Amino acid sequence: MEALRSVPAYQCELLSSTPSPSFFRCPRCSTARRVDDDGGVLVRAFVLTGPGEGGVQDLPAPDAGPGEVVVDVERAGVCGTDAEFFTGAMTYLHSGHASYPVVLGHEWCGTVAAVGAGVDEAWVGRRVMGDTMLGCGTCRRCRRGHQHVCGQRQEVGIRGGRNGALAEQLAVPVTSLHALPDAVDPVLGALVEPGGNALRAAQAAGAGAGDRALVIGPGTIGCLVAMFLRAAGAEVHLLGLPGAALEFARSLGFEDAWTQDQLPPLPFDAVVDCSTGTTAPALALSLVEPGGRLVFIGIAHEPTPLDTRDLLLADLTAVGVLSASPGLGETIAAYASGAVDPRPLVAATVNLEDVLDVLAGRRPPGAGPGPKVHVRP
Numbered sequence: 387m388e389a390l391r392s393v394p395a396y397q398c399e400l401l402s403s404t405p406s407p408s409f410f411r412c413p414r415c416s417t418a419r420r421v422d423d424d425g426g427v428l429v430r431a432f433v434l435t436g437p438g439e440g441g442v443q444d445l446p447a448p449d450a451g452p453g454e455v456v457v458d459v460e461r462a463g464v465c466g467t468d469a470e471f472f473t474g475a476m477t478y479l480h481s482g483h484a485s486y487p488v489v490l491g492h493e494w495c496g497t498v499a500a501v502g503a504g505v506d507e508a509w510v511g512r513r514v515m516g517d518t519m520l521g522c523g524t525c526r527r528c529r530r531g532h533q534h535v536c537g538q539r540q541e542v543g544i545r546g547g548r549n550g551a552l553a554e555q556l557a558v559p560v561t562s563l564h565a566l567p568d569a570v571d572p573v574l575g576a577l578v579e580p581g582g583n584a585l586r587a588a589q590a591a592g593a594g595a596g597d598r599a600l601v602i603g604p605g606t607i608g609c610l611v612a613m614f615l616r617a618a619g620a621e622v623h624l625l626g627l628p629g630a631a632l633e634f635a636r637s638l639g640f641e642d643a644w645t646q647d648q649l650p651p652l653p654f655d656a657v658v659d660c661s662t663g664t665t666a667p668a669l670a671l672s673l674v675e676p677g678g679r680l681v682f683i684g685i686a687h688e689p690t691p692l693d694t695r696d697l698l699l700a701d702l703t704a705v706g707v708l709s710a711s712p713g714l715g716e717t718i719a720a721y722a723s724g725a726v727d728p729r730p731l732v733a734a735t736v737n738l739e740d741v742l743d744v745l746a747g748r749r750p751p752g753a754g755p756g757p758k759v760h761v762r763p
């Protein structure tokens with residue numbers, strides 16, 4: 387099997403003997419691929435064509451350009467950013483950094499199927515995940531290690547026309563890849579990207595043994611932040627609206643999961659806002675202990691008021707977290723060691739055909755209680 391796996395399906399010589407157009411299952415690679423009238427290989431992808439509309443299309447298989455790899459996508463997550471593309475609320479659609487049609491998908495793992503010029507052939511066959519943020523690599527920010535906030539950056543499946551992973555294949559720069567150990571299965575692999583965001587937020591909170599942390603917003607990121615804080619030894623509380631999300635957090639072992647009315651008047655050494663609430667940042671500020679730390683990773687749809695006088699008069703440290711980039715390696719290690727196991731977050735794994743429903747907020751039949759839906763392209 388190993389030898390066969392190293393032959394990417396669309397490079398298989400048997401493919402060229404296929405009459406076209408057709409649906410072709412290669413007997414050597416066993417992978418299904420379609421070809422168009424001119425013999426060009428096609429891949430299936432979920433294409434969002436406008437607010438509220440989209441579906442599965444056959445697109446030309448991506449090429450591995452110089453410095454790039456093509457990955458066979460094994461699993462991809464759907465997240466809040468994707469839902470914002472569905473509604474049309476996503477900021478980049480209005481700033482000109484993104485436009486329809488778009489192939490979404492920035493939380494993914496897969497197997498390298500082909501490499502472009504200048505890329506080590508040894509990548510072929512390796513299981514990988516990739517950084518969402520693709521900085522230009524040459525500007526001042528990139529050179530200083532801040533490629534995730536490069537002004538010229540692309541974001542996979544989000545920004546700059548870089549197709550994402552809700553497709554059978556995607557092409558990404560080899561420099562964005564992280565190899566996955568066997569202990570990181572496909573579910574964990576597609577949770578590395580949101581996990582990297584959460585790990586950075588947990589680290590920014592700086593809470594460990596003897597500290598008490600509060601996480602506002604028990605969604606995917608909130609639960610992940612709580613898990614990383616718990617792994618660091620902190621006493622973790624969660625704050626959310628009444629309902630299923632808090633119940634789910636309790637099922638993960640977070641018994642201190644409160645509504646605002648129930649929240650006990652305890653000193654919190656760190657407060658992490660993972661919500662999209664307009665008033666949540668000010669609430670976080672009102673709840674944190676003097677000398678403590680505030681972390682902002684949730685994005686509201688409107689400006690959020692915050693009185694900086696309260697910030698400095700309490701000698702607080704406030705940190706914003708945009709991306710997973712600097713935290714991906716550590717997240718993979720935490721999953722591989724079992725220190726953090728976020729797999730219960732995944733409620734269901736669906737097909738590309740089901741993505742529109744998921745984006746519209748309809749829960750798949752038989753879905754579990756978790757906040758995350760995965761796609762098997």
Ligand SMILES: [Zn+2]
Pocket residue numbers: 464465466467492493580
């Ligand atoms: Zn995401």
Ligand SMILES: [Zn+2]
Pocket residue numbers: 521522523524525526527528533536537538539
């Ligand atoms: Zn740059």
